[in-house]
Amino acid sequence: MNVKIRIEGxxxxxxxxxxxxxxxxxxFKNKITGFMGPAGSGKSTLISVINRMIxxxxxxxxxxxxLIDGQNILGxxxxxxxxxxxxxxxxxxxxxxxxxxxxxxxxxxxxxRGNHRRELRTLVVESLKxxxxxxxxKDRLDTSALKLSGGQQQRLCxxxxxxxxxxxxxxxEPCSGLDPISTAKIEEALDELKKDYTIILVSNNTKQIAxxxxxxxxxxxxxxxxxxxxxxxxxxxxxxxxxxxxxGKFG
Amino acid sequence: MRINPRFADKLVKIALNGQxxxxxxxxxxxxAVICVKGLPYVNLEFIFSSPVDMGRHGxxxxxxxxxxxxxxxxIFVATPLGVGTAIFLTEYTKESVFTKIIRFGVESLAxxxxxxxGLFGFIFFVIKLRMGWSLLAGVFTITIMILPTIIRTxxxxxxxxxxxxxxxxxxxxxxxxxxxxxxxxPSAAPGILTGIMLSIGRAVGETAAVIFTMGSSLRLxxxxxxxxxxxxxxxYILAREGISxxxxxxTALVLVLSILFINIIAYYIMNRVVSKYS
Numbered sequence: 339m340n341v342k343i344r345i346e347g348x349x350x351x352x353x354x355x356x357x358x359x360x361x362x363x364x365x366f367k368n369k370i371t372g373f374m375g376p377a378g379s380g381k382s383t384l385i386s387v388i389n390r391m392i393x394x395x396x397x398x399x400x401x402x403x404x405l406i407d408g409q410n411i412l413g414x415x416x417x418x419x420x421x422x423x424x425x426x427x428x429x430x431x432x433x434x435x436x437x438x439x440x441x442x443x444x445x446x447x448x449x450x451r452g453n454h455r456r457e458l459r460t461l462v463v464e465s466l467k468x469x470x471x472x473x474x475x476k477d478r479l480d481t482s483a484l485k486l487s488g489g490q491q492q493r494l495c496x497x498x499x500x501x502x503x504x505x506x507x508x509x510x511e512p513c514s515g516l517d518p519i520s521t522a523k524i525e526e527a528l529d530e531l532k533k534d535y536t537i538i539l540v541s542n543n544t545k546q547i548a549x550x551x552x553x554x555x556x557x558x559x560x561x562x563x564x565x566x567x568x569x570x571x572x573x574x575x576x577x578x579x580x581x582x583x584x585x586g587k588f589g
Numbered sequence: 590m591r592i593n594p595r596f597a598d599k600l601v602k603i604a605l606n607g608q609x610x611x612x613x614x615x616x617x618x619x620x621a622v623i624c625v626k627g628l629p630y631v632n633l634e635f636i637f638s639s640p641v642d643m644g645r646h647g648x649x650x651x652x653x654x655x656x657x658x659x660x661x662x663x664i665f666v667a668t669p670l671g672v673g674t675a676i677f678l679t680e681y682t683k684e685s686v687f688t689k690i691i692r693f694g695v696e697s698l699a700x701x702x703x704x705x706x707g708l709f710g711f712i713f714f715v716i717k718l719r720m721g722w723s724l725l726a727g728v729f730t731i732t733i734m735i736l737p738t739i740i741r742t743x744x745x746x747x748x749x750x751x752x753x754x755x756x757x758x759x760x761x762x763x764x765x766x767x768x769x770x771x772x773x774x775p776s777a778a779p780g781i782l783t784g785i786m787l788s789i790g791r792a793v794g795e796t797a798a799v800i801f802t803m804g805s806s807l808r809l810x811x812x813x814x815x816x817x818x819x820x821x822x823x824x825y826i827l828a829r830e831g832i833s834x835x836x837x838x839x840t841a842l843v844l845v846l847s848i849l850f851i852n853i854i855a856y857y858i859m860n861r862v863v864s865k866y867s
Binding site: 389391394396419420422423426427429431433435436437445446449450495498499502 | 683753754756757758759760761762763764767771772775776865866
């Protein structure tokens with residue numbers, strides 16, 4: 339198995355308060371890796387380091403290394419804007435931009451110069467298909483994305499991220515506000531997508547982690563408690579803490 | 590003694606209705622008086638011919654052109670400045686003593702009577718910078734006068750754009766400037782346009798600040814360095830010096846109609862923008 343993302347001794351603190359306390363973890367290529375843990379465990383912060391969205395948080399101090407294909411993305415030479423083309427993100431709250439479905443998907447690609455109209459059209463269609471949304475919107479690409487249902491909006495956000503042609507997709511509790519059917523559609527899409535992408539799924543829903551991830555990591559209070567193949571973590575956890583969390587004793 | 594709540598409810602409803610009616614009634618009354626007194630004298634000739642004998646005879650064409658030039662040029666100078674300042678204050682700086690000083694300055698500017706802008710414009714642009722009574726001096730003075738409105742309304746509009754939209758834009762590999770131009774400004778456009786409309790209204794109706802800087806020449810201004818007269822100034826002079834009340838009311842009517850016209854156009858543009866980005 340190839341390592342896509344290697345995190346070494348990652349520490350993040352806000353105004354002296356340590357959120358991540360020296361994390362090290364390897365995320366494998368073309369797998370879905372689940373990050374779980376109770377609120378405040380640092381899993382969302384970890385995500386925001388990988389896509390460098392943490393740059394927009396004032397007072398955040400980041401130490402350690404995050405290597406993507408062996409290159410430290412926290413280094414000075416890395417352009418965070420370019421990095422975000424390689425590391426796409428889907429957030430918890432579906433947030434379509436106030437414009438048409440087509441223009442939402444086209445937003446990222448259009449920022450890169452030299453995208454021709456026809457290529458863009460193909461990219462938009464492909465992205466919508468991969469996110470399992472194409473059939474529902476193919477006749478109304480020019481209507482406002484705000485008119486879609488919540489579940490459709492979240493798949494739109496996934497398609498919009500795919501249109502960046504990223505290598506890594508980060509999903510930060512993407513199904514937390516969705517109904518079971520919408521959730522199932524997203525999960526189905528992710529299962530297809532892992533062939534081409536490295537996926538990290540943050541979720542509080544341990545059943546979801548058990549259902550669709552290949553590897554699972556359990557975080558607690560800014561440290562990695564347990565990490566391994568999902569089946570092992572769920573059937574035979576080595577830490578008492580993990581077992582308690584999975585069984586719903588806390589969290 | 591307690592008032593029956595239902596009775597109180599009715600009473601409040603009647604009172605509020607009355608207040609709303611009163612406000613509208615004042616507006617209607619003003620417009621009605623201007624229409625009744627001005628309408629008989631407004632015709633195509635009045636609009637398209639130049640004033641004769643101080644405005645006693647002839648039309649108001651040069652003052653219409655003077656108004657249009659002053660307002661359009663002022664908006665063109667003030668909008669980039671004002672919106673730029675608002676973007677700077679909201680997107681490119683953190684809250685600090687510096688931004689507080691700028692905001693305080695802006696708010697103070699908004700409260701200054703227009704006659705003081707006129708005096709400042711006269712001393713600074715007309716005399717010190719040797720522009721003389723000119724369209725240019727008028728434009729700069731009006732620009733300063735309407736800047737606070739544009740900055741404040743733009744700032745509020747930009748602040749009201751949800752943070753989520755910016756985050757999403759950044760996550761889709763947009764830079765700060767791309768986020769501002771492609772996401773923030775389109776979403777804030779209706780609010781910004783409201784500020785511009787308010788400013789147009791102020792500029793169209795302004796007399797004190799204009800008379801000191803742009804002057805009151807009745808000739809058609811053909812360059813930025815020439816003096817000219819706006820409709821509002823024309824109305825003021827006609828009425829104040831008792832030249833012709835008929836012409837004064839006719840001018841007022843054209844003034845009111847043009848403000849109405851500007852508002853309709855602005856709403857049209859606003860709807861276009863809103864429907865494109867929703």
